[in-house]
Amino acid sequence: xxxxxxxxxxxxxxxxxxxxxxxxxxxxxxxxxxxxxxxxxxxxxxxxxxxxxxxxxxxxxxxxxxxxxxxxxxxxxxxxxxxxxxxxxxxxxxxxxxxxxxxxxxxxxxxxxxxxxxxxxxxxxxxxxxxxxxxxxxxxxxxxxxxxxxxxxxxxxxxxxxxxxxxxxxxxxxxxxxxxxxxxxxxxxxxxxxxxxxxxxxxxxxxxxxxxxxxxxxxxxxxxxxxxxxxxxxxxxxxxxxxxxxxxxxxxxxxxxxxxxxxxxxxxxxxxxxxxxxxxxxxxxxxxxxxxxxxxxxxxxxxxxxxxxxxxxxxxxxxxxxxxxxxxxxxxxxxxxxxxxxxxxxxxxxxxxxxxxxxxxxxxxxxxxxxxxxxxxxxxxxxxxxxxxxxxxxxxxxxxxxxxxxxxxxxxxxxxxxxxxxxxxxxxxxxxxxxxxxxxxxxxxxxxxxxxxxxxxxxxxxxxxxxxxxxxxxxxxxxxxxxxxxxxxxxxxxxxxxxxxxxxxxxxxxxxxxxxxxxxxxxxxxxxxxxxxxxxxxxxxxxxxxxxxxxxxxxxxxxxxxxxxxxxxxxxxxxxxxxxxxxxxxxxxxxxxxxxxxxxxxxxxxxxxxxxxxxxxxxxxxxxxxxxxxxxxxxxxxxxxxxxxxxxxxxxxxxxxxxxxxxxxxxxxxxx
Numbered sequence: 001x002x003x004x005x006x007x008x009x010x011x012x013x014x015x016x017x018x019x020x021x022x023x024x025x026x027x028x029x030x031x032x033x034x035x036x037x038x039x040x041x042x043x044x045x046x047x048x049x050x051x052x053x054x055x056x057x058x059x060x061x062x063x064x065x066x067x068x069x070x071x072x073x074x075x076x077x078x079x080x081x082x083x084x085x086x087x088x089x090x091x092x093x094x095x096x097x098x099x100x101x102x103x104x105x106x107x108x109x110x111x112x113x114x115x116x117x118x119x120x121x122x123x124x125x126x127x128x129x130x131x132x133x134x135x136x137x138x139x140x141x142x143x144x145x146x147x148x149x150x151x152x153x154x155x156x157x158x159x160x161x162x163x164x165x166x167x168x169x170x171x172x173x174x175x176x177x178x179x180x181x182x183x184x185x186x187x188x189x190x191x192x193x194x195x196x197x198x199x200x201x202x203x204x205x206x207x208x209x210x211x212x213x214x215x216x217x218x219x220x221x222x223x224x225x226x227x228x229x230x231x232x233x234x235x236x237x238x239x240x241x242x243x244x245x246x247x248x249x250x251x252x253x254x255x256x257x258x259x260x261x262x263x264x265x266x267x268x269x270x271x272x273x274x275x276x277x278x279x280x281x282x283x284x285x286x287x288x289x290x291x292x293x294x295x296x297x298x299x300x301x302x303x304x305x306x307x308x309x310x311x312x313x314x315x316x317x318x319x320x321x322x323x324x325x326x327x328x329x330x331x332x333x334x335x336x337x338x339x340x341x342x343x344x345x346x347x348x349x350x351x352x353x354x355x356x357x358x359x360x361x362x363x364x365x366x367x368x369x370x371x372x373x374x375x376x377x378x379x380x381x382x383x384x385x386x387x388x389x390x391x392x393x394x395x396x397x398x399x400x401x402x403x404x405x406x407x408x409x410x411x412x413x414x415x416x417x418x419x420x421x422x423x424x425x426x427x428x429x430x431x432x433x434x435x436x437x438x439x440x441x442x443x444x445x446x447x448x449x450x451x452x453x454x455x456x457x458x459x460x461x462x463x464x465x466x467x468x469x470x471x472x473x474x475x476x477x478x479x480x481x482x483x484x485x486x487x488x489x490x491x492x493x494x495x496x497x498x499x500x501x502x503x504x505x506x507x508x509x510x511x512x513x514x515x516x517x518x519x520x521x522x523x524x525x526x527x528x529x530x531x532x533x534x535x536x537x538x539x540x541x542x543x544x545x546x547x548x549x550x551x552x553x554x555x556x557x558x559x560x561x562x563x564x565x566x567x568x569x570x571x572x573x574x575x576x577x578x579x580x581x582x583x584x585x586x587x588x589x590x591x592x593x594x595x596x597x598x599x600x601x602x603x604x605x606x607x608x609x610x611x612x613x614x615x616x617x618x619x620x621x622x623x624x625x626x627x628x629x630x631x632x633x634x635x636x637x638x639x640x641x642x643x644x645x646x647x648x649x650x651x652x653x654x655x656x657x658x659x660x661x662x663x664x665x666x667x668x669x670x671x672x
Contacts, residue, residue: 050488050579051510053527053552053572060573061097061104066566067373068092069557071180071620074542075126075135077112078160081660083544083624088124088139090558090565092373093117103545113162115153118375120144123180123233123620129192130156130217131593131671137162138171138194140178146201149174170219173198175206180233183615184245185592186210186222187260188645192592194219197248200230208234208247224262229254236597236614237283237292239461243597243612248619252278252296253466259597270467275457280538280619282484283612284493287460287469287517290601290610294466297482297497298454305502306333306440311531313436314338317503319564320426330400330422335430336415337438339386342431344379345405346562349424352380354404358391361399361406377562383433386411394419427561453478453501458517471511472518478506480559481538481619485550488512489579489630491607495519496528498554500535503564505556508539530570535559537567542624548581548658549574550628558620580631580657586613587662589669590646597645600627604634604657631657 057064068090077084082099089095096112097105120142126135137155144150154171155162166172176198186193191213198208210225231249236259238244244265247255251274256265269275277298286293307317320331335341343365345355357363365382384391386409394400394408394417403422410417420426430437453476459466479499487494492513499506507529511519522528530537537556544551551574557567582602586595598613609629616623631637635657642650644665655661 050490050577051494051512051522051525052575053525054575055527055570056103056573057569057571059103060571061100061106062569062571063095063107064568065373066568067555067557068565069537069555069559069567069569070121071123071538071558072540072553072555073124073126073137073139073622074540074544074553074616074624075137075622077126077135079134082546083542085540085542085544085553086124086126086137086139087555087569088121088620089373090121091118091562092375094121094139099544112160113155115155115162115164119150122178123197123617123622125181125183125194125615125617125622127183127192127194127596127615128593129183129194129213131190132157133593133671134160138181138183138196140173140176140181140196140198142199143175143177143201143206146177146199146203146206152176152178169217171196171211173206173209175201176209177201177206179231180617180620182234182236182617183594183596184236184259185597185645186212186225188597190588190590190592190646191215192594192596195225195234195245197231197234198228199232200228204228222262225257227255232279232619233281233617235281235283235617236612237294238599238610238612239291240464243599246281246283246294248278248281250274250276250278252276252281253294265464268465269459270465273468275459275468277454278457279480280482280621282482282495282618283614284484285610286458286484286493286513288492288515288607288609289460290608291461292610292612293461293469293517294459295482295484295495296457296459297477297479298457299478299480300452300454304331305504307503308437308440309504314432316430316437316440317564318426318428318430319503319560320420321424330419331426332417332419332443334415334417334441335437335439336413336441338416338432338435339409339414340433341384341386341409341416342429342433343382343384343405343407344429344431345381346377346379346427347425348378350380350405350426352382355380355382355407356395356404357382357384357407359393359395359408360390361395363391372563382407384409384416386416425561427564429563452476456482456495456497460517469517472514473511473521475521477509479509481621483539483541483552483621483623485541485623485628486581486630487550487574488577489549489581489632491604491609491630491632496539496541496552498530498537498539498556500537500556500559503535503560505530505535505537508537508554526575527572530554530556531568535567538620540621540623543574543583543626543628544571545573546660547574547576548583549576550624579633580635582629582631582637582655582657583660584611584627584629584640584642585660585662586627586642587664587669588644588646589664589666589671590648591644591665593671594625595644595665599643601639601641602629602637603639604629604631604637606638626660 124139
C-alpha cells in the first residue's frame, strides 16, 4: 500500500486563546481521522454500521395506542435488578411498566398507585429520598396555563405502594406550573433535596423553589434560591473542578451555581452571544477532557401548521396559534378532492353558532362528546355534503367581518374553501367520508411554519467561561429532545435527537462522536426514525435488558393542545456489537443512598472516562441512572475512582467488563 506523508503547519498551542485551542484540536482530530482513513481504509461508515436499533414496542408489551406522551422516567421499582418505566401520559392516566426480565413488560400501575389521573403531568423523577432502600417519585404538574391552583402529589414508596404524602412533607406546590424536578443534595447532609422547576405564570405565584429536606423528612424552601423564570429543567454538571447547578431558561444557562452556594456565578459565553430557544440539554463529557459539557438542542417557538398525512389521505389536521384578535385577522385555505366533509373544531372559545356555511351561513353545527383514553372531550361537529346547494360558496366578503369559521363548496373548482376569522386559536380536523383529499392550499403560506430548525449548540467550559464549540455538524434541526450515551460502546458519547415540525414528526437523528466532541450524522441509521404522527417527542436512555448496550424510549405527543397532543411510544432496542462495557451502581452511606453528586472516573486501555451521578433528568425525562461506560475492546477497567459527596474516595482496580458493579460507600453502612 502506498504511504502518505502528513504535513500540517502548527501555531504553538500555548499562544492561542482557549477558544482557538479548542477549534485547533478539533481540526487536528478531523485531519488525523481523515489521514488514518486514507491509510488503512477504516472509514466513518464502518463505525456507523455498529449502531443500529429496532422497534420492539409491540413484542415488549408496550402499547402503541396514541397517548399524550410528554416523557418517561426509568427506575428499578421492585428491586430485582431490572429497569421499569413510568410514562406520564400528559393529562391521562400514567403507565407503570414492570420489567419481566425476558425482554417484555407488564403494565401494573393499579397494583401500586391509586393517584388522580388526568392531571397536566410533565416531568417525573425517582429517588430514594428517605434512604430506606426503595425509590420514591415526584412528578410535576401544570396549572391550566398557569391560571389555576391544583394540589400536587408526592409519592412515597410504602411497601411498594406509592402513597401521596405531599401535604405532610411540605411538597404540595399547588400554584406551581410544574415542569421537571431535580433531586440533589444541596447542603451535603446525606439527605436529598428537590428543586421544583416551574414555568413562569402570568402572575407572580408558583416560582421555582429549592426545597431543603429536614431531618424529619419534611421540606422547606430556601428563599435565596426561589426564582421565577421560563425554565423547563435544571441539571447538575461537573466543571471547574466542582459540581454545579445549571438552571435552564432563556438565555441558556439562565443561572449557574456552585453546589451549595446560593450566590449565582456570572454566565459568559465566548463568542459573546446569548443561547436562545433551547428545548433540551444533555450533560456529558463529549470531548473527553474529564469535564462536563452542555449539548443544547434548539428550535424556534411554535407558530402554525397543518398535516395532510400521506398515511391517511381522508384527513387534514389544522392547528393555528396567535391568529389576530381583530375582525380582519383571518386564515384561508382550500381542500380539494372530496364532496362530503366532516368538520370537527376543538377549543373552548368556539361555539356551534360561529360556524357559517354557504352564502346564507345558516347550516347548524352541534356539540358532541367523545371519550378518548378515558378522558371526555367536547367537540363541535358539522357534516356537509357538496350535493346540497345550501352549502355552495361562502358568505360575501362584506358579511365575513365577525369572528367565525366560514365554509363553502365551490362547484366550479370542486373544492372546499374555509376562512377562519378573529380568534386566537383554531384547532380542527377535516374528514372526508367518501374520497381522498388531493391537495391542501392556503392563501397565506408564510403563516404555516413551526419549530424552525436551529443548529445544536455545544458549550464547553474553561476558566469560568462557556465556549461555543463546533459540533462538526453544520445543519439546522427541528428537534426538541436529546439523549446522550455511548451507543456503540467505543468509549465516547453519542447523541440521539427526537425531532418534529408542526403537526408531524421529522426523521429522528443519530449523531456519532468521532472524537474530541466532533460528530457526524449517521444517515439512514437502522431503526432510528419513528412515524410522522405525534410531534413533541421526548427520548430517554436505558439498558432495559441489561445486555450492556443502551436502548431508547421515544414518547411522542404532549407538545400540542387536544386533539393534536397524541403520539405513539417507541421502544428502540440497541442491536449491539462486539465492544465491551461496564456499569456502576452507587450506594451511598454517609452520602445520600442514590449517590447523587458522586463522580466516577474509569480507566481502560489507558483512556479515562468521567461520569457525574446527576440523577438522569432532562426536560420531561429521567434516564437510566446507572453509570454506563463503553470499554471498546478492553476486557477490564484498570481503575475505577469514585469521589463521593461526603468527601470519601473509593479506589477499585481490575474490574471485569460486561458486568454491573454495585459499589457501596461503606460496606458496613448502618442503613437497612
